[in-house]
Amino acid sequence: MSKKLGLALVIMSFSRAAPVLAASPSMPSMTGPLAGNPAPYAFDTKPFGKIYVTGAATALALSQNHPASGDQDSLGDISNAQLFVQNTSGPVQFFIQGGTYSTPALGTAYLRADKTADKTYGFLPQGYIKLAPTDSFSIQAGKLPTLFGAEYTFTFENMNIERGLLWNQENAVNRGIQANYSQGPVTLSLAWSDGFYSGRYNWVSGAAAYTIDGANLVSIIAGGNLGETAHTSFVTPLAQNNSSIYNVIYTHTSGAWTFNPYLQYTHVPENNSIGIAHAASTYGAALSAKYNVDQNFSIAGRAEYIGSTGSVADGAPNLLYGQGSKAWSLTVTPTYQYKSCFGRVDASYVRASDTVAGSAFGSAGNDASQSRIFLETGVLF
Numbered sequence: 001m002s003k004k005l006g007l008a009l010v011i012m013s014f015s016r017a018a019p020v021l022a023a024s025p026s027m028p029s030m031t032g033p034l035a036g037n038p039a040p041y042a043f044d045t046k047p048f049g050k051i052y053v054t055g056a057a058t059a060l061a062l063s064q065n066h067p068a069s070g071d072q073d074s075l076g077d078i079s080n081a082q083l084f085v086q087n088t089s090g091p092v093q094f095f096i097q098g099g100t101y102s103t104p105a106l107g108t109a110y111l112r113a114d115k116t117a118d119k120t121y122g123f124l125p126q127g128y129i130k131l132a133p134t135d136s137f138s139i140q141a142g143k144l145p146t147l148f149g150a151e152y153t154f155t156f157e158n159m160n161i162e163r164g165l166l167w168n169q170e171n172a173v174n175r176g177i178q179a180n181y182s183q184g185p186v187t188l189s190l191a192w193s194d195g196f197y198s199g200r201y202n203w204v205s206g207a208a209a210y211t212i213d214g215a216n217l218v219s220i221i222a223g224g225n226l227g228e229t230a231h232t233s234f235v236t237p238l239a240q241n242n243s244s245i246y247n248v249i250y251t252h253t254s255g256a257w258t259f260n261p262y263l264q265y266t267h268v269p270e271n272n273s274i275g276i277a278h279a280a281s282t283y284g285a286a287l288s289a290k291y292n293v294d295q296n297f298s299i300a301g302r303a304e305y306i307g308s309t310g311s312v313a314d315g316a317p318n319l320l321y322g323q324g325s326k327a328w329s330l331t332v333t334p335t336y337q338y339k340s341c342f343g344r345v346d347a348s349y350v351r352a353s354d355t356v357a358g359s360a361f362g363s364a365g366n367d368a369s370q371s372r373i374f375l376e377t378g379v380l381f
Helices: 003-011 114-118
Strands: 039-047 049-064 074-087 093-099 124-133 138-143 175-183 186-193 202-212 217-223 242-256 256-270 281-291 297-309 326-338 341-353 369-380
Touching: 074 369, 093 114, 175 202, 202 369
Parallel strands: none
Antiparallel strands: 039 049, 049 074, 049 369, 074 093, 093 124, 124 138, 138 175, 175 186, 186 202, 202 217, 217 242, 242 256, 256 281, 281 297, 297 326, 326 341, 341 369
């Protein structure tokens, strides 16, 4: 049995995302501390029943040291100007997300919102039709959020403004089809997609989530490219799009606290036909935590470590800050939200080691660290 066929058989058993069968807005998903409008605008239609319209209008400011070539020391920008239209009941459901956005991530150059949509997922970054013949089973097709990782794509969805170092190894939006099933404490999903938005449908991914009790949830996620893809773009890195990804994610809540540790491993096999001369991997761990001071104010934090294998000499791909490099990060994010309005600050630090010249921070790529302060404010309506 080939390794790729073995992977395909293994992930048939795993899934992360449960079907969304609630009778109120459920997308986009949000880990908190931010919360959407609890009483959104809705109207009744035929044949879709009640349709909800919500949105996010947010802006940010950034100050950083050691910006990459072409990046800036400080800037202001739109982080979200998006509308979400959906229905969440009945046998035929849909979700449409439209607008502009930016997707800041630790340790990478900031891309402004007026360029992000064109270089990534367009002005309709997510949207799908879902068939839900029963309360426990559904199939959805379109532009779907990834099953991988503990963080979502857009700023307002996460504990921190920036996504983390582990997120940089994962895909974010897939075009494809996904089946979901839930029974008691178990939820399962299996997806066939184009991986890192490549337009080549050769990725299989899945996840399994088990609710231990009201305070504890564990998820296992696995997936990968079952073929090979030579196509590359800004959002389709050659190495990562030909990789396999594995996550183990745990969530624990206790009173005002939420803890979310997770482990990640990725592997890029050797494939000379598409220019990967030697295999390489990453291995990482992260811990996110949030404390709700009161109903309006919270403090979130994230700590990460990630390492990579390979060397320039053996022709391995660069998966981090040069072949064989490592990095760790710390992020702290206090957040205040009053009704639909919020403001928050993101203070982060990334330190890289064993870097390859030209592949780290600063205009020449030779600085080993980067500090950032993000401010974000806006309305979730």
